[in-house]
Amino acid sequence: MADPGGFDHSGGGAAADAAIGPAPRPFDPWPATIFVILLCLAVLFLAPTLGVLLSSIKTTREIAFGELWMFPARIYLGNFAEVIANPAVHRYFVNTFLVTVPATALSITFGVLAGYVFAKLPFKGGNLLFLAIVSGMFFPPQVILIPLFRLFNGLGLIDTLWPIIFIHTAMGIPICTLLMRNFFATVPGALREAAILEGANEWQVLTRIALPLSLPALAVLATLQFTWIWNDFLWPLIFTQSDEKRTIMLGIVNLKGQYSVAWGVQGALSLIASLPTLIVFLFFQRYFIKGMTMGAVKG
Amino acid sequence: MERENRFWRIVLLALPLAVFAVLVVWPLFSSFYYSFTNWNGFDSRYEFVGFRNFAKIYTDKLFLNAAINTAIWMVAAILLPTLLGLGLALLIDSRIPGGTIFKSVFYLPICLSAVVVGQIWVWIYQQDWGLLNTVIWTVTGERPAIAWLAKPETALGSVIVAWSWQQTGLSMVIYLAGLVSIQEELLEVCEIEGASAWQRIRLVIIPLLTPATIVVIALSVINSLKGFDILFIMTGGGPFHSSDTLAMHMYNESFRKYLMGYGSAISVVLFLIALTIIRIYFRQLRKLDEIHG
Numbered sequence: 001m002a003d004p005g006g007f008d009h010s011g012g013g014a015a016a017d018a019a020i021g022p023a024p025r026p027f028d029p030w031p032a033t034i035f036v037i038l039l040c041l042a043v044l045f046l047a048p049t050l051g052v053l054l055s056s057i058k059t060t061r062e063i064a065f066g067e068l069w070m071f072p073a074r075i076y077l078g079n080f081a082e083v084i085a086n087p088a089v090h091r092y093f094v095n096t097f098l099v100t101v102p103a104t105a106l107s108i109t110f111g112v113l114a115g116y117v118f119a120k121l122p123f124k125g126g127n128l129l130f131l132a133i134v135s136g137m138f139f140p141p142q143v144i145l146i147p148l149f150r151l152f153n154g155l156g157l158i159d160t161l162w163p164i165i166f167i168h169t170a171m172g173i174p175i176c177t178l179l180m181r182n183f184f185a186t187v188p189g190a191l192r193e194a195a196i197l198e199g200a201n202e203w204q205v206l207t208r209i210a211l212p213l214s215l216p217a218l219a220v221l222a223t224l225q226f227t228w229i230w231n232d233f234l235w236p237l238i239f240t241q242s243d244e245k246r247t248i249m250l251g252i253v254n255l256k257g258q259y260s261v262a263w264g265v266q267g268a269l270s271l272i273a274s275l276p277t278l279i280v281f282l283f284f285q286r287y288f289i290k291g292m293t294m295g296a297v298k299g
Numbered sequence: 300m301e302r303e304n305r306f307w308r309i310v311l312l313a314l315p316l317a318v319f320a321v322l323v324v325w326p327l328f329s330s331f332y333y334s335f336t337n338w339n340g341f342d343s344r345y346e347f348v349g350f351r352n353f354a355k356i357y358t359d360k361l362f363l364n365a366a367i368n369t370a371i372w373m374v375a376a377i378l379l380p381t382l383l384g385l386g387l388a389l390l391i392d393s394r395i396p397g398g399t400i401f402k403s404v405f406y407l408p409i410c411l412s413a414v415v416v417g418q419i420w421v422w423i424y425q426q427d428w429g430l431l432n433t434v435i436w437t438v439t440g441e442r443p444a445i446a447w448l449a450k451p452e453t454a455l456g457s458v459i460v461a462w463s464w465q466q467t468g469l470s471m472v473i474y475l476a477g478l479v480s481i482q483e484e485l486l487e488v489c490e491i492e493g494a495s496a497w498q499r500i501r502l503v504i505i506p507l508l509t510p511a512t513i514v515v516i517a518l519s520v521i522n523s524l525k526g527f528d529i530l531f532i533m534t535g536g537g538p539f540h541s542s543d544t545l546a547m548h549m550y551n552e553s554f555r556k557y558l559m560g561y562g563s564a565i566s567v568v569l570f571l572i573a574l575t576i577i578r579i580y581f582r583q584l585r586k587l588d589e590i591h592g
Binding site (some may be wrong): 030031034035037038041042045046047048049051052055063064065068069110111113114116117121123133135136138139140141142143144145146147148149150151166167169170171173177201202203206227230231232233234237238249250252253263266270273274277278280281285288289292293 | 303304305307308310311312314315316318319321322323325326327329330333338340387390391393395396397401402403404405406407408409410411412413414415416418419420422423428430433464467469472473476496521524525527528531532546549550553554559562563565566567569570573576577
């Protein structure tokens with residue numbers, strides 16, 4: 001139980017107050033102890049991320065002398081300047097947006113369509129079909145890697161961004177369908193029936209009644225899908241070959257050769273590459289966590 | 300009315316189902332098909348080789364090695380992120396100040412990509428100026444010369460630690476969601492009856508968190524089967540295949556040696572393992588439903 005006295009280091013003051021108050025309480029050391037334990041763990045957990053931050057504002061010389069993990073005497077911004085001036089980085093960014101934005105939008109659209117049917121227009125065998133789609137979430141992508149490689153190779157789409165967009169759209173359908181079905185299930189059926197009696201068709205119910213109500217669910221999916229697709233490594237690794245088509249995560253790996261001992265530049269590069277997902281995380285953290293737990297618990 | 304419903308079902312489901320069927324379901328079955336061939340990835344021609352690819356799995360020492368590593372990874376995945384996540388959730392749930400900030404700190408690594416996480420940890424394990432060796436140096440006074448990722452004995456364990464660091468936040472939030480659903484009155488009764496904090500956690504909270512635990516373990520095991528990106532970045536499966544997993548082995552055989560037939564056979568095995576785990580998971584969830592109604 002939260003005991004404000006627990007943070008009173010003297011302890012005596014709290015005891016004296018308690019003696020006057022109606023319910024005397026013994027000094028509880030637990031909240032303070034827990035706070036300290038959590039603080040230590042938090043520092044431990046932050047250390048790796050902090051390392052990247054620190055490296056990005058140091059010169060290679062400082063890092064080579066073993067000073068990566070210390071706070072710098074002065075902030076060096078040359079690493080960021082180097083990354084921002086690199087045209088390859090711009091290209092990687094554009095490519096990643098070209099993949100992430102359409103794939104996020106398409107997978108959510110399909111999830112909305114399918115989720116609506118499973119929630120509001122139940123049919124025989126529908127539950128089984130729903131389960132089959134949702135279980136797609138659990139399989140390692142390696143399971144479908146080779147046939148997809150053959151398919152897109154045959155279509156002449158190797159070393160383009162198309163396969164990555166298509167595949168992320170398809171692989172996003174399970175989670176999007178799951179969350180949208182669960183959300184639509186909470187929209188009162190009476191709303192739909194009233195609209196239908198008034199002469200609306202199913203499409204109008206979906207777009208004018210159900211969708212405006214489901215903005216929170218859409219936000220959850222947008223944050224999840226954006227983060228996953230932005231961070232993905234496997235599919236661009238398989239389907240892109242030339243540097244012109246690389247996405248940012250592969251780009252970082254490519255540039256490692258170029259900046260092999262320029263650790264500071266590598267740090268700045270990692271940080272800039274993570275910026276979009278970090279921004280999404282900071283602003284939509286609530287939705288992000290909700291999506292993770294919803295997807296996990298209901299799956 | 301029913302006719303209209305059927306029309307809309309077809310219209311709304313057609314596109315999502317078609318995309319899912321073409322890009323997920325069909326490739327899944329194709330993997331089975333290719334696992335019986337010797338396709339090399341480029342020729343349009345290939346031959347059927349029957350069960351030869353599966354027979355090869357039995358004799359392939361690298362497959363056995365990868366399977367053992369995957370098993371080690373799974374066990375570690377069940378223990379590390381689950382226990383850590385549970386511990387953190389219990390600590391944060393004790394209503395200390397700054398709980399939300401702590402939650403974000405532990406959750407932050409989840410939104411970083413495997414590439415970035417891999418790079419961070421490569422630096423931690425770096426031989427000359429890495430954080431780990433620096434700490435050991437400060438504590439013991441002796442300068443350790445361990446290249447954690449370059450030694451077969453430590454490579455896999457080092458990657459697992461990095462991966463657990465990222466996964467812990469996920470199990471923590473699932474446990475926190477589970478803790479919210481435990482009734483306040485129940486815990487108050489425990490306090491009135493004189494149960495200690497430890498008794499309360501061990502005898503009441505943890506049993507009530509069983510659904511969350513099932514979810515956390517299932518997710519960890521499934522994610523460990525997917526263990527690829529971070530390995531690719533940190534060790535590439537090396538040194539000497541000491542950190543190969545099944546997913547990594549599949550990639551190597553298919554896209555480095557161009558043995559796509561054999562790679563398909565490995566992916567079929569991966570599929571069967573995942574299927575088994577998913578079935579156990581759903582059965583456990585159903586059992587819980589029966590108990591709790």
